[in-house]
Amino acid sequence: xxxxxxxxxxxxxxxxxxxxxxxxxxxxxxxxxxxxxxxxxxxxxxxxxxxxxxxxxxxxxxxxxxxxxxxxxxxxxxxxxxxxxxxxxxxxxxxxxxxxxxxxxxxxxxxxxxxxxxxxxxxxxxxxxxxxxxxxxxxxxxxxxxxxxxxxxxxxxxxxxxxxxxxxxxxxxxxxxxxxxxxxxxxxxxxxxxxxxxxxxxxxxxxxxxxxxxxxxxxxxxxx
Numbered sequence: 001x002x003x004x005x006x007x008x009x010x011x012x013x014x015x016x017x018x019x020x021x022x023x024x025x026x027x028x029x030x031x032x033x034x035x036x037x038x039x040x041x042x043x044x045x046x047x048x049x050x051x052x053x054x055x056x057x058x059x060x061x062x063x064x065x066x067x068x069x070x071x072x073x074x075x076x077x078x079x080x081x082x083x084x085x086x087x088x089x090x091x092x093x094x095x096x097x098x099x100x101x102x103x104x105x106x107x108x109x110x111x112x113x114x115x116x117x118x119x120x121x122x123x124x125x126x127x128x129x130x131x132x133x134x135x136x137x138x139x140x141x142x143x144x145x146x147x148x149x150x151x152x153x154x155x156x157x158x159x160x161x162x163x164x165x166x167x168x169x170x171x172x173x174x175x176x177x178x179x180x181x182x183x184x185x186x187x188x189x190x191x192x193x194x195x196x197x198x199x200x201x202x203x204x205x206x207x208x209x210x211x212x213x214x215x216x217x218x219x220x221x222x223x224x
Contacts, residue, residue: 024061024195024219026184027052033065033094037113039146046094051184051199053218062101062218064116064197066093070212072205083176084135084214085205086118089150092137092214093201103139104131104173106221107164114139114163117156119171131222135174139163173222175215183213194220 029050033043050065070092076085086092093116101109121134138160145151145159160169175196181187183200196217203212 023056023188024186025054026186026197026199027054028184029063033096034113037096038094038115038142041146041148042091042094042115042142045091045148047201051197053186053197060098062098063096064093064199064216065095066199066201066214067091068202069209070201070203072203074206076205081134082120083133084118084174085203085212087150088119088153089156090118091148091150092116092118094142095139102221103164103170104136104217104221105168105171107166107168107170109139109164109170113142114170115142115145116172117145117151117160119153119156119169131173133174133176136171137174137216139170139172173217175217177213177215181213181215187215189220192220192223 029052031050032048033046033050035043045067046065047068050063052063053061055061070086070090072085073087094113095116096113097109097111100111103109116137117140119136119138121131121136138156140156140159141163144162157169160171161167164170177198181198183198185198187196187198188194189196194217196215198213198215200211200213203210
């Protein structure tokens with residue numbers, strides 16, 4: 001075999017190995033959120049099992065625990081831009097980063113535990129074209145967020161910016177879930193190189209309780 005051909009084969013092997021190890025998968029995490037990581041009030045609202053996002057064969061990215069049930073407003077605010085029926089500031093769940101991560105703005109997220117609260121992207125001209133929806137989850141350090149009550153927008157933004165140790169809040173984008181999606185599962189958007197986890201929880205709206213699927217981008221960031 002010529003040196004050139006050998007070099008080309010070696011490059012292909014390395015490229016293939018890199019692609020495989022860069023893939024992400026999700027598995028059910030059969031354990032509750034650590035009792036010392038969140039307040040008793042929040043812990044009581046979370047599902048007793050979670051989801052673990054894994055890179056490659058074994059590198060843990062993050063663990064997610066959703067609330068056992070979300071209370072929804074009587075009237076839905078869903079539209080082409082706002083997909084999810086949550087109330088801004090509402091607690092959606094908790095995430096634990098097992099190593100340093102990053103948010104949808106490519107800001108560093110330190111290893112640790114954070115609450116996830118729903119928010120709408122502002123319509124202010126600064127965010128045009130950065131995401132297909134205005135639905136986001138803002139991260140707040142669990143050590144400073146101890147209530148299950150809805151949090152005021154300005155206070156939430158300030159607390160979330162502190163989580164990113166920046167002036168901009170730490171946030172993950174919610175996407176519209178396809179009708180053919182299975183949960184839990186991962187989806188790779190090759191155009192943007194976004195990896196999102198598809199999962200589901202239970203929601204109560206009036207007297208009706210239903211299953212509500214979510215799709216959350218956990219790897220990747222906006223093109224700005």
